[in-house]
């Protein structure tokens with residue numbers, strides 16, 4: 117499926133090598149033994165991640181899988197310092213989580229606009245020979261090499277930041293609600309799997325307050341085994357403080373459907389059950405009062421519920437009130453949700469996951485001259501007394 121909503125990428129990053137120190141000897145007319153004047157090498161460029169709220173997906177990184185910082189330049193004569201290598205900033209949407217692609221280890225997450233995290237440190241530049249002159253060796257013929265670069269292949273995964281995440285089967289009316297009350301306008305249609313990618317919208321509430329709601333594709337029984345669109349989109353509700361379950365009023369057995377949904381969530385990540393939950397029985401315009409009362413008696417009783425209709429507006433204000441109230445009665449929990457506990461990726465599943473995401477291609481490039489350079493630097497490691 118072609119889509120612009122990219123929430124999973126693998127890229128390779130390298131910091132810059134440090135420039136080597138210079139072994140230059142000062143030479144000038146009338147100065148017979150000028151002594152060492154070799155300057156220090158420049159620092160290699162660092163690689164940083166930077167939160168940027170103008171980005172909503174990781175699509176731009178699919179076109180830039182190699183992020184290499186610049187190398188430091190060598191030191192020069194007359195004590196001149198080599199130029200530092202250029203740093204690289206990788207702009208990512210807020211909510212990006214970064215893992216080491218080789219080990220699956222969680223590395224960092226970027227949640228705020230402008231937040232900067234250093235991913236790789238550039239190599240330090242080597243010292244020039246002028247630092248090594250001593251009383252017994254006034255003309256040292258050596259200088260330090262620069263430190264080597266660092267290389268890392270990372271997986272970046274976007275987990276959208278929203279307050280409320282919608283959970284329901286296809287056709288439950290999720291997108292219709294998001295259209296009715298938020299700034300987002302996902303497509304609505306009377307067939308399953310209309311929504312193929314998540315979107316977030318801002319819901320304005322009374323007194324200029326607002327909260328953010330995430331519409332995600334519908335899930336079905338067996339999604340954890342890959343049925344339908346699978347569970348990959350559930351990563352976008354992992355950070356939400358509250359989950360709004362949506363089940364149509366004309367469903368045969370609402371309680372049963374609720375349990376199926378809960379079960380799929382648990383399979384994906386049991387921590388999802390720690391979140392606050394609210395149940396909206398949708399399409400209430402298809403029900404009369406008597407039927408609503410009958411259904412009400414048999415609704416699951418571990419969460420607050422409301423009958424709503426996004427089409428007629430029935431109980432929509434009440435729903436916003438309820439969501440707002442739930443989001444704010446338990447601020448501690450809401451704060452906890454944004455700072456989710458990051459688990460390392462399970463190595464035994466990682467290759468499979470990369471395949472599913474179409475990210476199992478090999479993106480390393482290393483030509484012969486680079487390999488030589490690295491070996492050379494390894495040999496010189498002994499010289500680094502720093």
Ligand SMILES: Nc1nc2c(ncn2[C@@H]2O[C@H](COP(=O)(O)OP(=O)(O)OP(=O)(O)O)[C@@H](O)[C@H]2O)c(=O)[nH]1
Pocket residue numbers: 284285286287288289290291292293303304305306307308309310311312332333334335398399400401402424425426427428
């Ligand atoms: N009568 C009635 N129909 C509704 C209501 N809300 C949604 N629908 C209809 O239900 C169908 C599915 O609505 P969507 O909002 O696309 O459902 P969805 O949950 O986003 O579905 P997927 O994106 O496929 O997961 C559409 O035909 C809507 O018009 C409602 O309150 N009343």
Ligand SMILES: [Mg+2]
Pocket residue numbers: 290291292302303304310311333
């Ligand atoms: Mg939809």
